[in-house]
Amino acid sequence: MTALVLLLVIVAILGVGVAVGLARRKRNPFTDQRFVNQWEQQMRALEAGLGWRFVAEDQGFQERVPQIGRMLEADRSRVRFQLVGHWRGVPVLAVEVVFRTDNVVASEYRSYSVVVVPRPMPGPWVLISPRTDSVWGLFEQFVATGDPVFDARYEVRRKNPAFATALLASGLPQALLQDPRAAGVAIAFDEHNLAAAVPGPIVQAPLGHLADLLLDVASRVPWQALPRG
Numbered sequence: 001m002t003a004l005v006l007l008l009v010i011v012a013i014l015g016v017g018v019a020v021g022l023a024r025r026k027r028n029p030f031t032d033q034r035f036v037n038q039w040e041q042q043m044r045a046l047e048a049g050l051g052w053r054f055v056a057e058d059q060g061f062q063e064r065v066p067q068i069g070r071m072l073e074a075d076r077s078r079v080r081f082q083l084v085g086h087w088r089g090v091p092v093l094a095v096e097v098v099f100r101t102d103n104v105v106a107s108e109y110r111s112y113s114v115v116v117v118p119r120p121m122p123g124p125w126v127l128i129s130p131r132t133d134s135v136w137g138l139f140e141q142f143v144a145t146g147d148p149v150f151d152a153r154y155e156v157r158r159k160n161p162a163f164a165t166a167l168l169a170s171g172l173p174q175a176l177l178q179d180p181r182a183a184g185v186a187i188a189f190d191e192h193n194l195a196a197a198v199p200g201p202i203v204q205a206p207l208g209h210l211a212d213l214l215l216d217v218a219s220r221v222p223w224q225a226l227p228r229g
Contacts, residue, residue: 039203046207047083050083050207051085052083052084052085052092052094052207053083053084054081054082054083055083055084056082058079058082059082059093059095061093061095061097061114064093064116065116065188065193066191067125067188067190067191068190071099078098078109079095079096080095080097080098080202081096082094083095083202083207087117087212088212088215090118091117092116092117093115093117094113094114094211095113096111096112096113096114096201097111097112098110098111099112110199111199111200111201112135112197112198112199112200113199113200113201113204113205113210114196114197115195115196115197115210115211115214116194117194117195117211117214117215118192118193118194119189119190119193119218120218120221120223121224121228122191123160123191123226123227124158124160124189124227125188125190126157126158126159126163126188126189127158128176128187128188128189129154129155129157130153130155130184131151131152131153131155132184133184136157136186140157141157142155143156143157143158143164144156145168150176153177154173154176156168160227163228166225166226166227167189167221170221170222170225170226175220179213179216181209181212181213184198184199185197185198185210186198187213194217194218195214196211196213196214198210
């Protein structure tokens with residue numbers, strides 16, 4: 001009798017374990033073949049629409065934009081998906097990354113899509129981010145530009161005040177305010193590359209619009225007239 005009870009207890013425990021495993025499997029989308037197939041179809045459509053290709057090899061995202069890479073705490077595992085290609089004749093890297101967001105209770109993580117293009121001339125970094133997106137607050141404290149409309153929508157963080165002042169005096173704030181593609185977009189002038197980042201997964205992000213935005217920004221900035229150091 002005792003052996004039978006023990007057997008029933010073991011069977012019950014195994015049953016609970018299987019049920020928990022199945023529940024976790026359902027919660028993990030990448031163990032659901034229907035989700036995987038749907039994601040693959042979306043990625044293939046993205047590749048076909050942009051002319052870019054999905055790659056598994058590390059493309060050096062953190063080295064290309066180290067100021068944004070700081071948000072990843074040097075953890076390459078947070079770079080999820082990568083696309084490489086060309087846009088308007090310029091090499092482009094697009095990635096989905098997981099950024100850390102802090103609150104008073106704990107750290108949480110959110111997916112962002114980032115497009116990176118070469119910067120025409122190297123120089124100090126500047127980050128222009130939407131005021132409503134608190135994830136960028138982990139960087140240095142922002143500085144006001146003196147343009148009340150721009151300051152109400154964006155925050156500016158910079159390493160070199162002279163470079164940032166000259167950059168913003170080039171008419172860039174007004175251009176961003178008038179460009180619907182810039183709404184909700186963080187733009188990073190990293191030392192050797194430009195990047196545009198928006199919340200959300202890569203298969204849903206307006207990657208072509210972000211690439212166009214970056215190239216248009218790069219074309220309007222008077223690089224030769226800006227301080228280098």
